[in-house]
Amino acid sequence: MAPMVDVPPPTRLPARSRTRTWAVVVAACTGQFLVVLDVSVVNVALPSMRTDLALSGPGLQWVVNAYSIAFAGFMLLGGRAADIYGRKRMFLIGLGLFTAASLAGGLAQEGWQLLAARAAQGLGAAVLSPATLTILTATVPEGHARTRAISTWMAVGAGGGAAGGLIGGVLTDVLSWRWVLLINVPVGALVLAGAALWLAEGRAGDRRRVDLPGAVLVTAGLAAVAYGIVQTEAAGWTASATLVPLSGGLALLGVFVLVEWRTAAPLMPLRVLGVRAVSSANVSMLLMGSATFSMWYFMTVYAQNVLGYTPLEAGLALMPTSAAVVLGSKAAPRLMARTGPRTLAVLGVLVAAAGFGWQSTTMGVHGSYLTAVCFPGILMMAGAGLASTPLAALATSGAAPGDAGLVSGLVNTSRTMGGALGLAVLSTVAAARTGGATGAAEITAGYALAFRTSTVVLLAGAALMLFWLPGRPRRRPEEPAATSVLTKPDAHAPVGGDA
Numbered sequence: 001m002a003p004m005v006d007v008p009p010p011t012r013l014p015a016r017s018r019t020r021t022w023a024v025v026v027a028a029c030t031g032q033f034l035v036v037l038d039v040s041v042v043n044v045a046l047p048s049m050r051t052d053l054a055l056s057g058p059g060l061q062w063v064v065n066a067y068s069i070a071f072a073g074f075m076l077l078g079g080r081a082a083d084i085y086g087r088k089r090m091f092l093i094g095l096g097l098f099t100a101a102s103l104a105g106g107l108a109q110e111g112w113q114l115l116a117a118r119a120a121q122g123l124g125a126a127v128l129s130p131a132t133l134t135i136l137t138a139t140v141p142e143g144h145a146r147t148r149a150i151s152t153w154m155a156v157g158a159g160g161g162a163a164g165g166l167i168g169g170v171l172t173d174v175l176s177w178r179w180v181l182l183i184n185v186p187v188g189a190l191v192l193a194g195a196a197l198w199l200a201e202g203r204a205g206d207r208r209r210v211d212l213p214g215a216v217l218v219t220a221g222l223a224a225v226a227y228g229i230v231q232t233e234a235a236g237w238t239a240s241a242t243l244v245p246l247s248g249g250l251a252l253l254g255v256f257v258l259v260e261w262r263t264a265a266p267l268m269p270l271r272v273l274g275v276r277a278v279s280s281a282n283v284s285m286l287l288m289g290s291a292t293f294s295m296w297y298f299m300t301v302y303a304q305n306v307l308g309y310t311p312l313e314a315g316l317a318l319m320p321t322s323a324a325v326v327l328g329s330k331a332a333p334r335l336m337a338r339t340g341p342r343t344l345a346v347l348g349v350l351v352a353a354a355g356f357g358w359q360s361t362t363m364g365v366h367g368s369y370l371t372a373v374c375f376p377g378i379l380m381m382a383g384a385g386l387a388s389t390p391l392a393a394l395a396t397s398g399a400a401p402g403d404a405g406l407v408s409g410l411v412n413t414s415r416t417m418g419g420a421l422g423l424a425v426l427s428t429v430a431a432a433r434t435g436g437a438t439g440a441a442e443i444t445a446g447y448a449l450a451f452r453t454s455t456v457v458l459l460a461g462a463a464l465m466l467f468w469l470p471g472r473p474r475r476r477p478e479e480p481a482a483t484s485v486l487t488k489p490d491a492h493a494p495v496g497g498d499a
Contacts, residue, residue: 025149027195028132029156031095034184035125035132038067038102040164040296042118044311045177052177055111065230066115068420070122071129073223075413077215079130080267087135091195094128099188106182117181129412133396147333150392155329155385163322165300166315173312214267217256224249226417229424237428268410278407280468281395282414287461288349288391289415290422291356291454292384297423298430298447299377306365306440306447307373317369321377328385341390342469346462348387353458355379360451365440394469422457426450 042049042063049055049063082090098121105117136149171179228246235241260266273279299321303314328348336344359376367373395411430446437443 024135025152027091027191028135029153030187030191031091031128031132032153033156033160034095034098034187035071035129036160037164037167038121038125038181038184039064039071041168041171041180042067042177043300044165044168044315045172045180048172048177049114053108053111053114055114062115063118065227066118067122067125068416069223069226069230070119071125072226072413072416072420073219074123074126075130075416076218076222076268076410078127079134079407079410079412080211080215081127082131082134087131088195090127091131091135092192094124094126094131095188095192095195096124098124098128099185099192100124102181102184102188106178106185133392133411147336147389147393150389150396152330153392155326165296165311165318166322169310169312169315211260211263211265211267214256214259214263217252217259218267221249221252221256222413222417224252226420229420232424232428272407272410276468277394277397277470278410280465280470281391282410284345284461284465284469285388285391285395285411286414286418286421287457287464288352288384288387289418290425291457291461292352292380293415293419294423294426294450294454295356295377295380298426298450299373302363302444302447303373306444307367317373318377320374321381324378325381325385328382329389330385332386332389335386336390336393341394342465345387345390345394345469346465348383348385348390349458349462349465350383351386352380352383353455353462355381355383356451356455356458360448360455363444363448363451365444422454426453429453 046063055063078090078094101117101120101124105114105121108114108117133150133153136153167183168180171177171183224245226249228242228244228249231239231242231245237243257270260268260270296318299318300314303309303317304311309317332344332348339347355376355378358379359372362371362376364372392411396407427450430450432446433449434442434446
């Protein structure tokens with residue numbers, strides 16, 4: 001039984017502020033599931049959206065990109081807002097905006113209405129996602145309990161990304177494309193009601209104003225970089241449509257660093273990046289995300305475009321892969337207690353690299369399901385699940401209590417931006433190998449080269465982690481009693497601090 005941390009309030013707390021730790025985990029994980037699910041759930045519904053709303057080719061592309069760019073661009077602001085204005089408050093605001101935007105997108109009658117709703121969804125996700133991890137790390141004390149909570153959060157998030165194709169295929173085939181968005185509404189409303197009743201407010205920072213210049217610069221910079229990355233697949237890396245936003249985004253990020261250096265209350269204190277655990281874990285997460293995020297895209301298009309699977313069949317074919325990432329994430333806490341976070345992260349990345357290498361050699365025009373889809377996919381995603389939990393635990397353990405939301409935003413930003421960059425680069429690599437050919441053999445050769453490139457990236461990432469990641473999380477002093485919780489499974493205690 002875990003030790004109890006006494007909370008000595010002068011008077012009995014109201015019933016609304018009393019809850020179980022599991023309620024926090026359920027709320028946080030459900031919010032993260034919805035956020036990650038909507039990155040991929042629309043993919044199989046795109047043809048139906050195009051027919052119904054008369055979207056152009058570029059407009060169809062922006063159904064996906066409007067969400068991911070807003071998500072990545074506003075994530076740091078969302079993380080810092082959770083520290084300053086309250087974790088529960090920002091959780092409710094983010095989930096409320098996400099749910100309302102889902103309703104608007106599902107009811108859209110024009111293409112521009114759908115794109116605006118997807119951008120609003122991304123903004124809500126950017127506020128919601130850091131708050132979910134911040135609630136966990138601020139509520140659950142360091143040690144095995146927090147590691148288990150983070151692993152559950154990682155597993156549910158990974159499951160959301162993995163299940164996107166299957167859920168989207170089922171909803172589109174059985175109902176209509178609108179339900180890939182409308183399904184968020186009843187789930188979001190239920191979680192909103194539960195969070196409002198059961199979560200207690202807590203904040204780690206003071207009530208200073210948000211660093212608005214920093215927020216504008218980093219959001220515009222990340223959005224411009226993300227836009228430039230998106231343009232590479234259609235225009236190439238040397239086109240002005242790519243170079244202008246990329247160079248402009250990098251310049252804005254450079255100005256952001258200068259502003260943060262001189263600002264008394266910065267959005268992102270540069271000292272945070274000086275913590276070895278934070279910087280090394282985030283760079284590692286970016287590298288791993290750049291390879292593993294693209295796996296779902298390439299495996300889905302390979303199954304449909306080469307092997308002839310329907311969208312629903314492709315989703316079903318990847319179910320073992322989806323289960324592997326969840327099981328890997330859930331097994332990580334127990335293994336991490338024996339090996340340490342750095343060792344487990346390196347081992348997980350090496351397992352994933354083995355899967356990517358296997359995939360690159362066995363996928364073919366007439367590849368069998370077991371050797372060209374199932375077994376390599378299980379290795380790839382089991383390794384990613386094993387590595388993600390120790391990386392997130394290292395990053396959050398290295399942050400001071402007042403920077404928990406910021407570091408949570410950094411973790412998500414690193415993973416999202418790594419995935420966007422990796423997909424753009426690997427799509428370019430595959431297209432270069434294909435050389436404009438449309439035959440199944442040429443397309444498959446391009447996909448295989450993308451998987452070989454991912455293998456090299458993961459091996460380089462494993463070497464970097466081995467020498468840069470700290471061996472054990474740095475333990476911080478206990479947070480004040482107002483933010484403590486009872487870690488005994490059946491104990492009732494306030495979650496977070498009362499505002």
